[in-house]
Amino acid sequence: METPVGAVTSKSRPKLKVTAKVKTYVLDTNVLLHDPQSIFKFADNNLAIPVEVLEELDAIKGEQSTERGRNARWVHRLLSELLPDSRSMLEGVRLETGGTLSVIINPLLADPALAGSPILHQLRAVLPDLAKKDNRIIAAALYVKSAYLPPTILVTKDVNVALKARALGLEAQDYLNDKVPAGEEEDAHHVIPLTVYELQRFCSEGAFDLADAAARGLALNDYILLRSDEGKTMPARFYGDGLVRRLRLPDFVKAPGGIPIRPRNLEQQFLMDALLDDSISLVTCAGKAGTGKTLLSIACALHQTHDEHARYDGVSITRPVIALGKDIGFLPGTLDEKMKPWLQPYFDALEVLLPSKPPKDPQFAAKKVSKKNRHDHTAVPPAPAYPPITYAGGGNGGGLAPLKPYERLIRSGLVEIEALAFIRGRSIARRFFILDEAQQLTPHEVKTVITRISEGSKIILLGDPAQIDNPYVDSRSNGLVYAQNRMKGHALSAHVTLTKGERSKLAELAADLL
Numbered sequence: 001m002e003t004p005v006g007a008v009t010s011k012s013r014p015k016l017k018v019t020a021k022v023k024t025y026v027l028d029t030n031v032l033l034h035d036p037q038s039i040f041k042f043a044d045n046n047l048a049i050p051v052e053v054l055e056e057l058d059a060i061k062g063e064q065s066t067e068r069g070r071n072a073r074w075v076h077r078l079l080s081e082l083l084p085d086s087r088s089m090l091e092g093v094r095l096e097t098g099g100t101l102s103v104i105i106n107p108l109l110a111d112p113a114l115a116g117s118p119i120l121h122q123l124r125a126v127l128p129d130l131a132k133k134d135n136r137i138i139a140a141a142l143y144v145k146s147a148y149l150p151p152t153i154l155v156t157k158d159v160n161v162a163l164k165a166r167a168l169g170l171e172a173q174d175y176l177n178d179k180v181p182a183g184e185e186e187d188a189h190h191v192i193p194l195t196v197y198e199l200q201r202f203c204s205e206g207a208f209d210l211a212d213a214a215a216r217g218l219a220l221n222d223y224i225l226l227r228s229d230e231g232k233t234m235p236a237r238f239y240g241d242g243l244v245r246r247l248r249l250p251d252f253v254k255a256p257g258g259i260p261i262r263p264r265n266l267e268q269q270f271l272m273d274a275l276l277d278d279s280i281s282l283v284t285c286a287g288k289a290g291t292g293k294t295l296l297s298i299a300c301a302l303h304q305t306h307d308e309h310a311r312y313d314g315v316s317i318t319r320p321v322i323a324l325g326k327d328i329g330f331l332p333g334t335l336d337e338k339m340k341p342w343l344q345p346y347f348d349a350l351e352v353l354l355p356s357k358p359p360k361d362p363q364f365a366a367k368k369v370s371k372k373n374r375h376d377h378t379a380v381p382p383a384p385a386y387p388p389i390t391y392a393g394g395g396n397g398g399g400l401a402p403l404k405p406y407e408r409l410i411r412s413g414l415v416e417i418e419a420l421a422f423i424r425g426r427s428i429a430r431r432f433f434i435l436d437e438a439q440q441l442t443p444h445e446v447k448t449v450i451t452r453i454s455e456g457s458k459i460i461l462l463g464d465p466a467q468i469d470n471p472y473v474d475s476r477s478n479g480l481v482y483a484q485n486r487m488k489g490h491a492l493s494a495h496v497t498l499t500k501g502e503r504s505k506l507a508e509l510a511a512d513l514l
Helices: 029-034 038-039 049-059 068-080 087-089 120-128 133-147 161-165 196-205 266-276 293-303 337-338 344-353 362-368 405-412 443-450 479-487 503-513
Strands: 024-027 046-050 100-104 153-155 171-173 190-194 207-209 225-226 233-238 243-244 282-287 313-319 415-417 432-435 456-461 493-498
Touching: 024 029, 024 313, 024 415, 029 038, 029 049, 029 068, 029 337, 038 068, 046 133, 049 068, 049 100, 049 133, 049 362, 068 443, 087 100, 100 133, 120 133, 133 153, 133 405, 153 161, 153 503, 161 171, 190 196, 196 207, 196 225, 196 233, 196 243, 233 266, 266 293, 266 493, 282 293, 293 313, 293 344, 293 432, 337 479, 344 405, 405 415, 443 456, 443 479, 456 479
Parallel strands: 024 046, 024 153, 046 100, 153 171, 190 225, 282 456, 282 493, 313 415, 313 432, 432 456
Antiparallel strands: 207 243, 225 233, 233 243
């Protein structure tokens, strides 16, 4: 194989295929942890894995209850099958995709004779601390670039690693396989113009057949707004084959014993329609803070669990445990107590839906005694007209605080708190499952959750793609937008975007300007 002038040579150089079209991709550890199957998603190109990546995977594989630990063990099993002996490890093997896979041991760092190499001198000038694994992975990518003809690209999900690689003249890219295609931002909903007579017919019949031109670009279960020339509007949903139907919404939804909740704007009507339609098993909803994602989802969930025609046996709520700012460390207590800080937004919503009504002070009950018995000290005051209070400590006294209405729902099992760390292997039947902050998850993690949903259950993915704290996903590669993009156009799924804040004028202004 031809070697470029000034390139580093090695006796154990992998036998990579070299053509004008083939590229060599050097994979960072976070790419393999993000998607263990990424090895098979680079077509007929060369893949090189620095030996430092194996060290990092080895340090992570012991994490028993995390997705990272499972993925690290998965990658180890794949590599042990693909590279069964030392020869295949050093020389590389051909993959079913047509490309090659090899593990790189960087001679720039391993061979003392190469200590004066110009490449190593340049590397130390920019990255003097070569004890760091990230810097050693970049060094391995530089060696591959110097030793082989095809263009070499470092694939990493760590932005800082990519920036350091580019500072050394090395091309670096994010893992693009599960990224949503870049494009112009879509509107929250489609607007279809109709004549006033067509709109009147739609209102009377509840359905309408769109012309081919109007239906073009619509996907199954897309929400639309029909608008006449006079400005009259009517919300609808696209059912495919040009057919649109009116939304079927109740006057309100409410939790058992709670207050009625009505949608405040057009987009909330869309979301309520998707949440109440039992033919839709997956709903994805994106919206900024204060748009009503949490309140409306839990209200519609409880509305469908408490009457004689209940569709679901209960509600399950979860979210990824990713802190904003500095981590406060481990939390004590039971699973529910550990998850409570992360799910406090849902407890706040439940307090709105189920407001507590404290009983009147018992001292005023005696004043209701009739005038006849007012001076009769043998008369017994009537019993208070409110039910006995259940206290958090299990008794009816002792100075403990009374249970809040939503705490009774949790104790009864109607509302369950789930931890994502323990969801693998579960089969969730007849539950209304709410996954909040889904934009913090990877596509693989979202897939793991969705595949737990059994027949008769419904799952809701909520989140704001503009608020991401996970360093390895972004607005185009997170689990929420990935699920939305891949499931679009299927009868079992629907997507709604919320744009109008309803929490308060201050919250709306802050969400837009800050």
